[in-house]
Amino acid sequence: MTSSSRNPILITASRLLAPFIQLFALYVIFHGHFGPGGGFQGGAMLAASILLLRLSVGAERSELKFRKSWGTPAGALGALIFAGTGLLTLLLGGHFLEYRFLPLPELSRAELHSAGILLIEVGVSLAVMAVLVAIYDDIMEEPGGD
Amino acid sequence: MRKVSLIALVLFGALLLYASSGLPGHGDPDGPSHRERSRVGSPAAAAHYIRHAQGDAASPNIVTVVLADYRGFDTLGETIVVLTAGLACTLILRRSR
Numbered sequence: 704m705t706s707s708s709r710n711p712i713l714i715t716a717s718r719l720l721a722p723f724i725q726l727f728a729l730y731v732i733f734h735g736h737f738g739p740g741g742g743f744q745g746g747a748m749l750a751a752s753i754l755l756l757r758l759s760v761g762a763e764r765s766e767l768k769f770r771k772s773w774g775t776p777a778g779a780l781g782a783l784i785f786a787g788t789g790l791l792t793l794l795l796g797g798h799f800l801e802y803r804f805l806p807l808p809e810l811s812r813a814e815l816h817s818a819g820i821l822l823i824e825v826g827v828s829l830a831v832m833a834v835l836v837a838i839y840d841d842i843m844e845e846p847g848g849d
Numbered sequence: 850m851r852k853v854s855l856i857a858l859v860l861f862g863a864l865l866l867y868a869s870s871g872l873p874g875h876g877d878p879d880g881p882s883h884r885e886r887s888r889v890g891s892p893a894a895a896a897h898y899i900r901h902a903q904g905d906a907a908s909p910n911i912v913t914v915v916l917a918d919y920r921g922f923d924t925l926g927e928t929i930v931v932l933t934a935g936l937a938c939t940l941i942l943r944r945s946r
Contacts, residue, residue, distance in 0.1 A: 736908035741916065743927075775939055782932045785925050800921040813907035820906060820917040823924065830928050834935030841942035 709761070717759035721768075724752035732828045736817060742827025749828065750835035757839065774837025781830025785823045792819075 725748075732745030756765035789800040797804035802819025803812045810818060873880035881888075885896045902914040916924055 735913050736906075736910055738910065739912075741913055775936065778932050778935050782925075782928050785928050789921070789925065800918075800925070802918065811907070813905060816906035816914075816918055817908050819921075820908065820913060823917050823921060824913075827924065827928050830932055834931050837935050838938045841938050844943065 709759075713759050717755050721752045721756050724748060724755070728752065728828075732824055733821070735824055736820065742824035743831055745824075746828035746831025747835065749832040750839075753832070753836050754839055757836075757843075762840075762843070769836055771837075771840045774833050774840055777833035778830045778837060781826045781828070781833060784826030784829065788819060788822045788826070 728745045728748035728751075731740035731748060732742060735741035735745070753765065753769045756768055762771070788802075788805075791806075792801045792804040793799050795804040795806060800819070800823075802816045805815050805819055805822075807815060807818055873882075877883070882893075882895050884893050887893050898911060898915055898919060902911040903909055906914045906918050908914055
């Protein structure tokens with residue numbers, strides 16, 4: 704980003720706002736079983752909080768929250784969590800994404816399904832957040848940079 | 850040419866409006882999506898989801914259960930699509946490092 708005049712009100716407000724957006728995004732992700740929400744929505748909100756910081760305090764300082772180089776690996780990791788959950792149940796004797804074969808003892812069959820849903824929601828949210836931030840970073844990349 | 854496309858758009862919009870008058874009402878319990886069996890007699894998916902979602906996955910949000918459990922493979926595809934879009938942007942836009 705080119706150096707522009709940073710407005711202290713904008714910086715302070717967005718720095719105060721971003722943690723609350725992230726907290727609400729986590730609520731949306733982890734409460735997706737019981738209310739409206741889920742991985743896609745929560746991931747988009749996490750990305751929104753990162754992009755708010757990218758826009759307000761600048762790319763360099765917002766990299767303390769989420770580095771530019773993390774975008775693609777984190778997206779791939781999210782998809783890997785999703786596919787890995789499916790492969791794990793496949794290896795343990797079930798079908799692909801058949802959550803009742805997850806290696807979590809002391810959980811009933813329905814609770815295992817609930818846990819499986821949570822696992823893949825986390826994967827989805829990580830992938831969506833990382834990809835949205837990565838697309839922004841790629842578009843805004845400074846010409847003539849490294 | 851613009852006139853032709855304008856007329857075609859208006860006609861198409863009128864067709865869509867006419868077709869929408871044949872849709873079942875919102876939340877109509879007799880609508881096709883709420884039937885136990887489809888017209889050819891096979892069991893319908895929606896009734897099964899509504900009846901079994903809570904018991905199968907211990908979560909009251911049917912939408913989440915359908916999205917991530919009954920149709921988890923579909924959601925995996927959606928995630929891969931998002932990731933592929935990001936990778937395509939990276940490959941096109943990012944300079945080589």
